[in-house]
Amino acid sequence: MCAAPAPEPAPSPVDALVSVERRGDGLAVVTLSNGKVNALSTEVLRQLHAAAVDLTDDPPGAVVVTGSDRVFAAGADISEFGGPDEARAIGGLFRTALDAVADIPRATIAAISGVALGGGCELALACDFRVASNRARLGQPEILLGIIPGGGGTQRLTRLVGPARAKDLVLTGRQVPAAEALAIGLVDELVEPDQVLARALERAAELAAGAVAAQALAKRAIDRGLDITLGGGLDLEQQLFVEVFATDDAALGVQSFLEHGPGKATFTGH
Ligand code: COA
Numbered sequence: 152m153c154a155a156p157a158p159e160p161a162p163s164p165v166d167a168l169v170s171v172e173r174r175g176d177g178l179a180v181v182t183l184s185n186g187k188v189n190a191l192s193t194e195v196l197r198q199l200h201a202a203a204v205d206l207t208d209d210p211p212g213a214v215v216v217t218g219s220d221r222v223f224a225a226g227a228d229i230s231e232f233g234g235p236d237e238a239r240a241i242g243g244l245f246r247t248a249l250d251a252v253a254d255i256p257r258a259t260i261a262a263i264s265g266v267a268l269g270g271g272c273e274l275a276l277a278c279d280f281r282v283a284s285n286r287a288r289l290g291q292p293e294i295l296l297g298i299i300p301g302g303g304g305t306q307r308l309t310r311l312v313g314p315a316r317a318k319d320l321v322l323t324g325r326q327v328p329a330a331e332a333l334a335i336g337l338v339d340e341l342v343e344p345d346q347v348l349a350r351a352l353e354r355a356a357e358l359a360a361g362a363v364a365a366q367a368l369a370k371r372a373i374d375r376g377l378d379i380t381l382g383g384g385l386d387l388e389q390q391l392f393v394e395v396f397a398t399d400d401a402a403l404g405v406q407s408f409l410e411h412g413p414g415k416a417t418f419t420g421h
Pocket of ligand 1 (some may be wrong): 296
Protein backbone atom coordinates (compact mmCIF):
# COMPACT_ATOMS: atom_id res chain seq x y z
CA MET A 152 0.00 0.00 0.00
CA CYS A 153 1.28 3.47 -0.87
CA ALA A 154 1.95 5.92 1.92
CA ALA A 155 -0.49 8.80 1.94
CA PRO A 156 0.94 11.75 0.02
CA ALA A 157 2.42 14.44 2.22
CA PRO A 158 -0.05 17.27 2.69
CA GLU A 159 0.57 20.36 0.64
CA PRO A 160 2.21 23.03 2.79
CA ALA A 161 -0.25 25.73 3.72
CA PRO A 162 0.30 28.86 1.65
CA SER A 163 2.57 31.11 3.71
CA PRO A 164 0.96 34.33 4.83
CA VAL A 165 2.42 37.58 3.61
CA ASP A 166 5.55 38.03 5.68
CA ALA A 167 5.15 40.49 8.52
CA LEU A 168 7.92 43.02 8.19
CA VAL A 169 6.76 44.60 11.44
CA SER A 170 5.45 42.22 14.08
CA VAL A 171 3.69 43.10 17.31
CA GLU A 172 3.97 40.65 20.19
CA ARG A 173 1.53 41.32 23.01
CA ARG A 174 3.13 39.57 25.95
CA GLY A 175 1.50 38.00 28.95
CA ASP A 176 3.09 40.60 31.22
CA GLY A 177 1.17 43.38 29.49
CA LEU A 178 4.09 44.71 27.42
CA ALA A 179 4.12 44.89 23.64
CA VAL A 180 7.23 44.34 21.54
CA VAL A 181 7.32 45.75 18.01
CA THR A 182 10.03 44.06 15.93
CA LEU A 183 11.27 45.14 12.51
CA SER A 184 12.35 42.26 10.29
CA ASN A 185 13.12 43.45 6.81
CA GLY A 186 16.11 41.64 5.35
CA LYS A 187 19.72 42.26 6.27
CA VAL A 188 19.49 45.90 7.32
CA ASN A 189 15.85 46.54 8.26
CA ALA A 190 15.48 49.21 5.59
CA LEU A 191 12.31 51.21 6.24
CA SER A 192 10.66 50.53 2.91
CA THR A 193 7.25 51.99 2.12
CA GLU A 194 5.70 48.63 3.06
CA VAL A 195 7.56 48.59 6.40
CA LEU A 196 6.32 52.12 7.07
CA ARG A 197 2.73 51.08 6.28
CA GLN A 198 2.99 48.11 8.65
CA LEU A 199 4.64 50.26 11.33
CA HIS A 200 1.79 52.73 11.05
CA ALA A 201 -0.78 49.93 11.39
CA ALA A 202 1.08 48.57 14.44
CA ALA A 203 1.15 52.00 16.10
CA VAL A 204 -2.57 52.56 15.44
CA ASP A 205 -3.35 49.15 16.96
CA LEU A 206 -1.24 49.96 20.04
CA THR A 207 -3.03 53.30 20.37
CA ASP A 208 -6.52 51.83 20.03
CA ASP A 209 -5.81 49.08 22.55
CA PRO A 210 -2.78 50.24 24.55
CA PRO A 211 -0.57 47.74 26.40
CA GLY A 212 1.32 48.71 29.59
CA ALA A 213 4.36 49.94 27.66
CA VAL A 214 5.99 49.32 24.29
CA VAL A 215 9.48 48.23 23.22
CA VAL A 216 10.52 48.80 19.60
CA THR A 217 13.44 46.76 18.32
CA GLY A 218 15.23 45.50 15.23
CA SER A 219 17.86 42.79 14.76
CA ASP A 220 21.03 42.24 16.78
CA ARG A 221 23.15 43.95 14.12
CA VAL A 222 20.82 46.63 12.77
CA PHE A 223 17.98 48.48 14.51
CA ALA A 224 17.17 50.03 11.13
CA ALA A 225 19.37 51.41 8.33
CA GLY A 226 16.94 54.12 7.28
CA ALA A 227 14.71 54.61 4.29
CA ASP A 228 14.97 52.00 1.55
CA ILE A 229 17.35 53.83 -0.77
CA SER A 230 16.36 51.57 -3.68
CA GLU A 231 12.90 53.21 -3.60
CA PHE A 232 14.31 56.72 -4.04
CA GLY A 233 13.70 58.61 -7.26
CA GLY A 234 12.82 62.26 -7.75
CA PRO A 235 10.60 64.72 -5.89
CA ASP A 236 7.43 62.64 -6.49
CA GLU A 237 8.89 59.57 -4.79
CA ALA A 238 10.30 61.82 -2.05
CA ARG A 239 6.82 63.26 -1.40
CA ALA A 240 5.32 59.79 -1.07
CA ILE A 241 8.14 58.39 1.09
CA GLY A 242 8.29 61.50 3.27
CA GLY A 243 4.52 61.37 3.75
CA LEU A 244 4.69 57.74 4.87
CA PHE A 245 7.52 58.52 7.31
CA ARG A 246 5.50 61.41 8.72
CA THR A 247 2.37 59.32 9.20
CA ALA A 248 4.13 56.25 10.61
CA LEU A 249 6.53 58.01 12.99
CA ASP A 250 3.87 60.47 14.22
CA ALA A 251 1.69 57.45 14.99
CA VAL A 252 4.55 55.86 16.96
CA ALA A 253 5.16 59.12 18.84
CA ASP A 254 1.44 59.34 19.65
CA ILE A 255 1.14 55.87 21.24
CA PRO A 256 -0.40 56.77 24.61
CA ARG A 257 2.05 54.67 26.60
CA ALA A 258 5.76 54.82 27.29
CA THR A 259 7.77 53.59 24.29
CA ILE A 260 11.38 52.42 24.45
CA ALA A 261 13.66 51.84 21.46
CA ALA A 262 15.97 48.88 22.08
CA ILE A 263 18.96 49.58 19.80
CA SER A 264 21.32 46.63 19.51
CA GLY A 265 23.16 47.68 16.36
CA VAL A 266 23.16 50.66 14.05
CA ALA A 267 20.28 53.13 13.90
CA LEU A 268 20.84 55.32 10.87
CA GLY A 269 18.72 57.82 9.00
CA GLY A 270 15.09 56.77 9.36
CA GLY A 271 16.23 54.19 11.91
CA CYS A 272 17.56 56.96 14.13
CA GLU A 273 14.37 58.92 13.43
CA LEU A 274 12.25 55.96 14.55
CA ALA A 275 14.28 55.76 17.76
CA LEU A 276 13.71 59.51 18.21
CA ALA A 277 9.95 59.01 17.88
CA CYS A 278 10.10 56.75 20.96
CA ASP A 279 10.17 58.18 24.49
CA PHE A 280 13.39 56.45 25.58
CA ARG A 281 16.38 54.77 23.97
CA VAL A 282 18.33 51.86 25.46
CA ALA A 283 21.34 50.98 23.31
CA SER A 284 24.19 48.50 23.07
CA ASN A 285 27.57 49.93 24.00
CA ARG A 286 28.55 49.01 20.42
CA ALA A 287 25.62 50.79 18.77
CA ARG A 288 26.09 53.67 16.34
CA LEU A 289 23.49 56.29 15.53
CA GLY A 290 23.41 58.99 12.92
CA GLN A 291 21.68 60.90 10.18
CA PRO A 292 23.85 60.04 7.15
CA GLU A 293 21.42 61.42 4.54
CA ILE A 294 23.75 64.29 3.64
CA LEU A 295 26.23 61.71 2.34
CA LEU A 296 23.58 60.85 -0.29
CA GLY A 297 23.18 64.54 -1.08
CA ILE A 298 19.79 64.71 0.66
CA ILE A 299 18.44 65.67 4.10
CA PRO A 300 16.50 63.72 6.73
CA GLY A 301 12.80 63.34 5.90
CA GLY A 302 11.49 61.44 8.92
CA GLY A 303 11.84 64.04 11.64
CA GLY A 304 15.65 64.07 11.88
CA THR A 305 15.95 67.84 11.63
CA GLN A 306 13.19 68.36 14.20
CA ARG A 307 13.02 65.59 16.83
CA LEU A 308 16.82 65.30 16.93
CA THR A 309 17.16 69.06 17.45
CA ARG A 310 14.61 69.04 20.28
CA LEU A 311 16.51 66.21 21.97
CA VAL A 312 20.17 67.25 21.62
CA GLY A 313 19.96 70.95 20.71
CA PRO A 314 20.54 72.77 17.41
CA ALA A 315 24.36 72.80 17.31
CA ARG A 316 24.68 69.06 17.91
CA ALA A 317 21.83 68.31 15.52
CA LYS A 318 23.52 70.41 12.83
CA ASP A 319 26.82 68.63 13.49
CA LEU A 320 25.18 65.24 12.92
CA VAL A 321 22.91 66.25 10.03
CA LEU A 322 25.43 68.42 8.13
CA THR A 323 28.33 65.95 8.41
CA GLY A 324 26.38 62.68 8.32
CA ARG A 325 28.86 61.21 10.77
CA GLN A 326 27.88 58.21 12.86
CA VAL A 327 27.93 58.74 16.60
CA PRO A 328 29.47 55.97 18.70
CA ALA A 329 27.44 54.73 21.67
CA ALA A 330 29.44 56.58 24.37
CA GLU A 331 29.02 59.89 22.58
CA ALA A 332 25.33 59.21 21.97
CA LEU A 333 24.92 58.77 25.72
CA ALA A 334 26.93 61.90 26.50
CA ILE A 335 24.78 64.12 24.24
CA GLY A 336 21.49 62.59 25.38
CA LEU A 337 20.76 60.86 22.08
CA VAL A 338 20.40 57.62 24.04
CA ASP A 339 19.45 57.25 27.71
CA GLU A 340 21.34 54.13 28.73
CA LEU A 341 24.04 51.79 27.40
CA VAL A 342 24.26 48.10 28.18
CA GLU A 343 26.18 45.08 26.91
CA PRO A 344 25.01 44.00 23.43
CA ASP A 345 23.22 40.88 24.69
CA GLN A 346 21.37 42.83 27.38
CA VAL A 347 19.65 45.45 25.23
CA LEU A 348 16.24 43.86 24.82
CA ALA A 349 16.20 42.53 28.40
CA ARG A 350 17.02 45.96 29.83
CA ALA A 351 14.46 47.70 27.60
CA LEU A 352 11.82 45.19 28.76
CA GLU A 353 12.84 45.74 32.38
CA ARG A 354 12.38 49.49 32.04
CA ALA A 355 9.11 48.96 30.16
CA ALA A 356 7.83 46.68 32.95
CA GLU A 357 8.65 49.31 35.59
CA LEU A 358 6.70 51.90 33.62
CA ALA A 359 3.82 49.52 32.91
CA ALA A 360 3.42 48.92 36.65
CA GLY A 361 2.83 52.64 37.16
CA ALA A 362 -0.19 54.87 36.60
CA VAL A 363 -0.23 54.43 32.81
CA ALA A 364 -3.29 56.60 32.17
CA ALA A 365 -1.54 59.45 33.97
CA GLN A 366 1.67 58.66 32.07
CA ALA A 367 -0.24 59.08 28.80
CA LEU A 368 -1.47 62.53 29.85
CA ALA A 369 2.00 63.57 31.07
CA LYS A 370 3.54 62.38 27.80
CA ARG A 371 0.97 64.36 25.83
CA ALA A 372 1.58 67.50 27.90
CA ILE A 373 5.36 67.27 27.38
CA ASP A 374 5.25 66.42 23.67
CA ARG A 375 2.53 68.92 22.71
CA GLY A 376 4.10 71.53 24.96
CA LEU A 377 7.31 71.34 22.91
CA ASP A 378 5.35 72.46 19.85
CA ILE A 379 3.82 75.58 21.36
CA THR A 380 4.59 78.61 23.52
CA LEU A 381 5.28 78.31 27.25
CA GLY A 382 1.90 79.89 27.97
CA GLY A 383 0.13 77.46 25.66
CA GLY A 384 1.97 74.55 27.25
CA LEU A 385 1.05 75.69 30.75
CA ASP A 386 -2.60 76.02 29.68
CA LEU A 387 -2.48 72.49 28.28
CA GLU A 388 -0.93 71.21 31.49
CA GLN A 389 -3.75 72.79 33.52
CA GLN A 390 -6.34 71.13 31.30
CA LEU A 391 -4.69 67.70 31.61
CA PHE A 392 -4.11 68.21 35.35
CA VAL A 393 -7.89 68.50 35.72
CA GLU A 394 -8.46 65.55 33.39
CA VAL A 395 -6.13 63.23 35.34
CA PHE A 396 -8.23 63.68 38.49
CA ALA A 397 -11.08 61.94 36.69
CA THR A 398 -9.04 58.69 36.48
CA ASP A 399 -9.50 55.80 38.92
CA ASP A 400 -5.75 55.78 39.49
CA ALA A 401 -5.73 59.36 40.78
CA ALA A 402 -8.35 58.51 43.40
CA LEU A 403 -6.52 55.31 44.26
CA GLY A 404 -3.08 56.93 44.38
CA VAL A 405 -4.15 59.79 46.63
CA GLN A 406 -6.07 57.49 48.98
CA SER A 407 -3.14 55.06 49.15
CA PHE A 408 -0.79 57.93 50.03
CA LEU A 409 -3.05 59.14 52.82
CA GLU A 410 -3.48 55.64 54.26
CA HIS A 411 -0.08 54.01 53.65
CA GLY A 412 2.42 56.71 52.66
CA PRO A 413 4.23 57.39 49.38
CA GLY A 414 4.82 54.91 46.58
CA LYS A 415 2.57 52.10 47.84
CA ALA A 416 -0.34 52.34 45.40
CA THR A 417 -1.12 49.52 43.00
CA PHE A 418 -2.63 51.16 39.94
CA THR A 419 -5.31 49.82 37.62
CA GLY A 420 -4.30 51.72 34.48
CA HIS A 421 -7.72 53.41 34.33
N1 COA B 1 18.30 51.01 1.84
C1 COA B 1 18.41 50.00 0.97
N2 COA B 1 19.40 49.09 1.01
C2 COA B 1 20.34 49.23 1.96
C3 COA B 1 20.28 50.27 2.90
C4 COA B 1 19.21 51.19 2.81
N3 COA B 1 19.07 52.19 3.68
N4 COA B 1 21.35 50.14 3.73
C5 COA B 1 22.03 49.06 3.31
N5 COA B 1 21.41 48.52 2.25
C6 COA B 1 21.82 47.30 1.51
C7 COA B 1 23.18 47.45 0.85
O1 COA B 1 23.06 48.08 -0.40
C8 COA B 1 23.60 46.00 0.75
O2 COA B 1 22.90 45.41 -0.34
P1 COA B 1 23.55 44.17 -1.14
O3 COA B 1 23.72 43.07 -0.12
O4 COA B 1 22.52 43.87 -2.16
O5 COA B 1 24.86 44.66 -1.68
C9 COA B 1 23.03 45.38 2.01
O6 COA B 1 22.00 46.24 2.44
C10 COA B 1 24.05 45.28 3.12
O7 COA B 1 24.68 46.53 3.28
P2 COA B 1 26.25 46.65 3.54
O8 COA B 1 26.62 48.08 3.51
O9 COA B 1 26.99 45.73 2.62
O10 COA B 1 26.33 46.02 5.01
P3 COA B 1 27.20 46.48 6.22
O11 COA B 1 26.91 45.51 7.30
O12 COA B 1 28.63 46.68 5.83
O13 COA B 1 26.64 47.93 6.66
C11 COA B 1 24.99 49.59 7.19
C12 COA B 1 25.32 48.08 7.09
C13 COA B 1 23.53 49.69 7.54
C14 COA B 1 25.85 50.21 8.28
C15 COA B 1 25.32 50.27 5.85
O14 COA B 1 24.73 49.52 4.81
C16 COA B 1 24.82 51.68 5.72
O15 COA B 1 25.48 52.60 6.19
N6 COA B 1 23.64 51.86 5.05
C17 COA B 1 23.14 53.12 4.65
C18 COA B 1 22.51 53.89 5.78
C19 COA B 1 21.96 55.18 5.25
O16 COA B 1 22.57 55.93 4.53
N7 COA B 1 20.70 55.46 5.67
C20 COA B 1 20.02 56.64 5.29
C21 COA B 1 19.07 56.38 4.19
S1 COA B 1 18.27 57.86 3.66
